[in-house]
Amino acid sequence: MEARLGLLALLVAGLVGIRVASWAGEWVHGWNATWLGARVTADIRAELYHRLEMLSLPFYDKHPVGSLIARATRDVQMLQGFLIDGVPYLVTNLLTLVGILALMVGMSLHLSLYVLLPVPLILLWGAFYWSRLRMLFTRLMQSWGRLTDRTVETLTGIRVVKAFAQEAREIGSFNVANGGIRAAGIRVKLHQGIFFATMALITALGMMLVWGVGGQQVLDGAITLGTLVAFYSYMWMFLGPIQWLGEMNDHMSRAFASAERIFEIIDAPPEGAIEGAVMKRPPIAGHVHLSDVTFGYDKSKPVLKGVDLELRPGEMVGIVGRSGVGKTTIVNLIARFYDPDQGSVEVDGINAREMDPGHLRSHIGMVLQEPLLFSGTIADNIGYGKPGATLAEIMDAARAANAHNFIMAKPDGYETPVGEKGTGLSGGERQRISIARAILRDPRILIFDEATASVDVETERHIQVALERLMQGRTTIAIAHRLSTLRDASRIVVIEDGRISEQGSHAELMEKRGTFHELVQMQQATSEIIAVAD
Numbered sequence: 001m002e003a004r005l006g007l008l009a010l011l012v013a014g015l016v017g018i019r020v021a022s023w024a025g026e027w028v029h030g031w032n033a034t035w036l037g038a039r040v041t042a043d044i045r046a047e048l049y050h051r052l053e054m055l056s057l058p059f060y061d062k063h064p065v066g067s068l069i070a071r072a073t074r075d076v077q078m079l080q081g082f083l084i085d086g087v088p089y090l091v092t093n094l095l096t097l098v099g100i101l102a103l104m105v106g107m108s109l110h111l112s113l114y115v116l117l118p119v120p121l122i123l124l125w126g127a128f129y130w131s132r133l134r135m136l137f138t139r140l141m142q143s144w145g146r147l148t149d150r151t152v153e154t155l156t157g158i159r160v161v162k163a164f165a166q167e168a169r170e171i172g173s174f175n176v177a178n179g180g181i182r183a184a185g186i187r188v189k190l191h192q193g194i195f196f197a198t199m200a201l202i203t204a205l206g207m208m209l210v211w212g213v214g215g216q217q218v219l220d221g222a223i224t225l226g227t228l229v230a231f232y233s234y235m236w237m238f239l240g241p242i243q244w245l246g247e248m249n250d251h252m253s254r255a256f257a258s259a260e261r262i263f264e265i266i267d268a269p270p271e272g273a274i275e276g277a278v279m280k281r282p283p284i285a286g287h288v289h290l291s292d293v294t295f296g297y298d299k300s301k302p303v304l305k306g307v308d309l310e311l312r313p314g315e316m317v318g319i320v321g322r323s324g325v326g327k328t329t330i331v332n333l334i335a336r337f338y339d340p341d342q343g344s345v346e347v348d349g350i351n352a353r354e355m356d357p358g359h360l361r362s363h364i365g366m367v368l369q370e371p372l373l374f375s376g377t378i379a380d381n382i383g384y385g386k387p388g389a390t391l392a393e394i395m396d397a398a399r400a401a402n403a404h405n406f407i408m409a410k411p412d413g414y415e416t417p418v419g420e421k422g423t424g425l426s427g428g429e430r431q432r433i434s435i436a437r438a439i440l441r442d443p444r445i446l447i448f449d450e451a452t453a454s455v456d457v458e459t460e461r462h463i464q465v466a467l468e469r470l471m472q473g474r475t476t477i478a479i480a481h482r483l484s485t486l487r488d489a490s491r492i493v494v495i496e497d498g499r500i501s502e503q504g505s506h507a508e509l510m511e512k513r514g515t516f517h518e519l520v521q522m523q524q525a526t527s528e529i530i531a532v533a534d
Contacts, residue, residue, distance in 0.1 A: 041080035047266055048072055056271035057337045061297065066149030067142075071265060074144055075258035082255030093241035100238040107231050108223060114213050115235050118206030122199060122242055129195050133253035136191055140184040141257055147177040203239050210235055271357050279356035284363040285348050286313040286444035286475035288334055293343035295333060302341070303329045305498040313444070316476040318486035320519060321495035327479045328369075330495075331447045334477070335364055365438035369450035371430040373422035378407055379414040381422075381433055385441040397440035403432035446476040483520050492516060 052068060104112045154161060154170045161170055214228040223231075288311040296302035303326045311317050319327045332338050333345050336357050345352040352360060365385070373381045382397055383389040394414065398404040406429055410416045422430040438446065480486050486506060493503040494516050502514050509516035 038080065040083055041076055044079065044262065044266075045072060045076050048076065048262060051266050051268065051270065054270040055265075055268055057332075059268060064145070064149040064153075066147075066152040067145035068265070069152065070141070070145040070148040071258075071261050075141060075261050078141075078258040079255050079262065082252065093244050097238060097241045100234055100241075104231060104234050104238065107227060107234070108214075108217075111210060111214055111217070111223075111231055114210050115206065115238060117209065118202045119242060121202045125195075125198055125202065129191070130253065133188075133191060133195070134257055136184070136188045137254050137257035138260065140181070140188055141261055143177070143180045143184045147174075147181055150174055150177045203242070206239070207232075207235065279359070280350060280354050281356050281359040282348065282350060284360070284444050286363070287311070287348045288445065288475060289346045289349075290330070290333065290340075291344050291346065293333065293340045293345065295329060295338065295340045295342075297329075297338075299341055303498055304333075304340075306343070307495075307498070307500060309493060309500065311475050311477065313475050314471070314473050315490040316471050316478060316488070318478050318480055318489040318492040319495060320480065320483060320486070320492060320516065322519075325495045326498045327495055328449055331366070331449055331477055331479065334445070335366060335447065336360055362441075363444040364447060365441045365443035365445070366447040367431070367435050367438045367449065371422065371427075371434035373418050373425070373430055373433060375420050376418055377412075377415050378410075378418055378433060381418055382414075382436045382440055385437050389440055393440060394436075397436040398433075400439045401432045401436035403429070403436050406432075444474055446471065446474055448476070448478045448480075450479055450481045483516075483523055494519075 049072060052072070101112065101116075104115060150173055154174070161167060210232065214223070214231065217223045218225050218228050290307050290309040293304055293307045293309075294302050295304045307326075307330070309330070319330060321327055329338075333340055334352075336345070336352050336355070339345075339353055347355065347360065374384065379391065379394050382394045382403075386393070391414065395404060398407055398414075407414055407416070416424075418424060422433075425433070435448075478486065478489065486492055489506065491503055492506060492509055494501050494509070494514070496515055502509060502512065502516060504512070510520065
């Protein structure tokens with residue numbers, strides 16, 4: 001009796017030990033799977049963001065920001081779920097299948113063959129539904145992208161929405177996009193239901209077949225009832241992983257649809273990449289030449305048509321013309337945001353296509369019509385283009401842009417927090433900070449795209465005085481809202497219908513009484529009307 005109790009205690013202790021070891025194994029497996037999945041997806045997310053930063057503006061013209069955000073968040077999360085909950089168990093279930101199958105064959109080869117009969121049907125059904133589910137999940141991800149696009153666009157322009165009292169309209173647009181997700185989600189769930197129900201039916205038919213054949217063998221005395229019950233238990237253990245592999249088809253469809261969208265971005269060529277070529281990084285003096293340049297954002301509708309323009313260091317060139325004639329497009333090409341469809345843009349005699357875009361832009365200071373500031377302090381925003389700039393350098397740039405006085409008038413001075421897109425500052429203040437940011441960079445090429453449009457006349461005059469000192473030895477391009485500010489320009493270039501119609505000094509163009517004279521007269525007349533109205 002004591003020997004039996006000792007054996008029982010040993011067996012119980014053994015079972016407890018096995019269970020503890022199993023618990024420890026599961027814990028280690030879970031930790032490793034989670035760590036590995038999180039690490040891999042973090043690397044993918046980092047690579048995705050890195051590539052997004054390196055892609056060209058034409059790529060962003062074709063891909064809405066909301067869709068890209070959805071890929072960097074929801075699609076990566078979907079892929080992470082597959083890596084953590086799917087891949088680690090794939091090996092476990094395959095090993096389980098092999099082990100259980102070996103046990104069943106040892107018990108009854110005949111019955112084992114009947115158990116295997118539904119397996120090809122299950123695999124064929126999974127393969128048949130693979131492409132269909134993958135397509136449906138891709139459409140669902142696209143619907144999520146459209147919803148994110150709508151949300152980002154509306155919240156970014158919330159001031160305009162409220163200014164025109166269009167809240168109800170935007171809610172309706174959101175509901176349409178949300179309805180698209182609902183419809184796509186319903187289609188996915190319906191097909192998932194069909195897929196899993198058919199899998200269950202095939203499995204059940206296989207089980208019934210085993211019961212029928214096995215019961216007949218029991219009646220014939222070929223096997224015992226105990227053997228049949230044990231075999232039936234093993235059959236459940238065998239079909240469980242088979243069903244799991246079928247369900248993996250669903251998870252894989254989701255993951256592969258997301259992976260396709262992620263790697264579409266990762267595999268996109270970076271900005272300025274030329275296969276087999278090394279990008280040049282020469283010293284830049286600022287001699288720019290647009291040679292017979294033709295370009296259109298839509299190639300079938302050219303904005304610039306055969307433009308030939310030379311810009312020399314130390315020269316200030318004003319570019320004027322009516323809206324939509326291609327003024328901003330010229331500076332976009334000089335900064336290599338886009339490459340010309342025909343002709344070339346040369347900097348110091350080197351085709352800009354052969355130059356590293358980042359190196360070229362490091363020598364360009366650009367102030368856009370719509371100043372964009374980032375969350376942080378005023379000092380952070382001024383120093384954005386020159387990491388590591390000292391406070392003294394930042395303050396000198398602010399003085400040159402006539403921004404120092406209003407900055408010091410704020411309670412926290414240069415440490416004043418700036419909200420998203422510069423909230424908390426007036427349009428003129430944002431523009432002067434933007435100008436200071438360009439000045440601090442000490443560029444060889446200065447570009448002002450309607451840079452003084454949002455400041456008053458007095459502030460503009462102070463900025464012009466400061467810029468006169470900065471333009472010495474630099475190439476300066478100014479697209480001016482007020483034509484009178486270009487009086488001291490070395491040369492004024494007039495663009496009409498994508499072509500240069502005339503160029504010369506302010507006095508020469510006024511004397512010529514052409515398009516520039518007409519624009520000046522029109523602006524003066526408008527100013528007089530406004531003055532009388534006031």
